[in-house]
Amino acid sequence: MPRTSSTRPPGGAATLQQVATAAGVSLATASRVLHGSGGRRVAEELAERVTAAAAELRYVAHAPAQSLARSRSTVVGVLVHDIADPYFAAIAAGAMQVAREHDLMVLVANTFRDPALERDYLARLRAQRARAMLLAGSAFAGEPFAEELAGFAAAGGRVAAIGARGEGIDTVEPDHAGGGRLVAEHLTALGHREIGVITGPAGLATVAQRLSGFTEVVARPHVAGSDFTREGGRAAAHELLRAHPGLTAVFALNDLMAAGALAALREAGRSVPGEVSVVGFDDLPVATDLTPGLTTVRLDLTGIGAQAMRLLLDDEPGGRTRPAPAELVIRASTGPARP
Template sequence: MPQQRARLRLIDVAERAGVSIAAASRALSGSAGVSDAIAERVREVAAQMGYVANVHARTLAGGASTSVGLLVHEIGDPYFTEIASGVLRVGAQQGLTVQICHTGRDPENELVQVRTLIANRVRAIIIAGSGFVDARTQASVKQDLQAFQETGGRVAVIGRHHLGTDAVLPDNTAGGRSITEHVLSLGHRQIAFVAGPRTLTTVADRLAGAAQALEAAGLSIEDIPVIEEAFTREGGTQAMQRVLDDHPDVTAVIALNDDMAIGVLAALRARGMAVPKDISVAGFDDVAVAEHLSPALTTVRLPMAEMGEQALLLALKQPSARPRRRTTTHSLVVRDSTAPPPRPKR
């Protein structure tokens, strides 16, 4: 339980690891005098017991922590690059350095990175990107973050998570509804969605908004192809190839992030299909490159850099009795990649 971890003493870790208090202290502080094997065992035991957060608390008490950690799913995705720019901007204003870690949307790797940041004694941790629909997926991360917060650390997330922390919540559901309404308003009814895994809350929320728009138009998302691949550019290409092979009558594709939309455009170019003459394409996020694509991408704009700023500012505030929420706005950005469906050939 969290309260038990908060009362842990160095002697508890030493006894569990089977070493002396002195050896445990040297292992956790990184001092010389213990073998690598013993040091690793002590650190593993400390992390399992939550004692690493107590080490962090002493660092904060001494005023020595001038760094924060940022976890992103994919640093090569422009969505996370723009969020990181906001975090870095606030960090620079506050005299803090930012350690950026890459999780690859792997819950196990996320846990490893969280523990690494705690061991590095950061002041705060920002987790950017989608949570998981199944709360159990992040149960271990939640446990470690609770211990981290109990001893002075601060946490904020961007996206819908089940971590019980301060959060900046992108307007995903309303955005999914807006982009789908736009495509429907052009006259499209043969629509396909190119999506990441539905186990991600971001995907689930954007599809929920799309389902609302479809229902209002007398359609059901159950009858619409939703092609799931990796939530990346390569995933977008693979998903679009499946759409073209399995659903040749589709006249519009909505990708649930811009990175996938870029992959969709690449797949269409490879098949010699013109956008939007032959098929319309829409994205989500409005990353910086979206307006410079050929054709320029119709998409949903989220204030990504501002989201990063708000997340770090939340994390640097004094803790509150209940987790705080900051919701974003969104806007529909119509560019050249969407148009009415092509006329049927006679």
């Protein structure tokens, strides 16, 4: 039976050895031609023979073997709470764009906001010897996480996070507090005094920061809510309306909840912004399509993801912080307070 003469490698993929043999050169030479770091040159003719043989055999280097030999892999990890959430999807998209510019593949870990799962993924990413990992939706602190992260860093992995995570970790810090402040200033300028805030889960750092920025300006808002979803926003808005009928404005800590609030207001027969103004946060694409168009705070999520990945992949020492600005986008859902 002929061996190296068939076009398709017999079973499984072709190995570098097969390519070398087919080209009549040594393994080392084939390696240098195909993956050589450029430091070493190979004669034109041999190089061509190798390239041809590789193409013929449809050779693709065995990435795990390469990782092992080089002791550096070509994957990076991205940890998100939920990839189906547009907030994280946008961050991931930005990160992936940059990763691909660096010829890296992205391993996405969907933690579903479960701390146990998150720990597990951290370990698996470490097991993969990922070049770096981006903590995009990772609000959990505590001993085991810090240890896992330290272990990862000790083994040469880089870590970056969206939102403060701890020292030594590169972070891109979206200006949640500043955004909250902008909203508060906007609403007070419009004459609103009775303002309700719809919050998300208490433990989430982003929530705390958005709220604290807001309360720097508006000392004692009425607060309700718990779940970071549309339904959570709807329920919280109803609750707020019941408890404080005099409310003239509602600030939902993200756009999803704002959409819910808008629905609740509609159900309650309150006009927006005639009777009640509504503000969201994130400026997801949906904000434009709500009725009325939602006034909200824009975060350049894709840019943030991209920047974090850039931090991860350059060779500077870690521990840097890059602020990401928040910007108020005024649409139709806010207006002057009724007298």
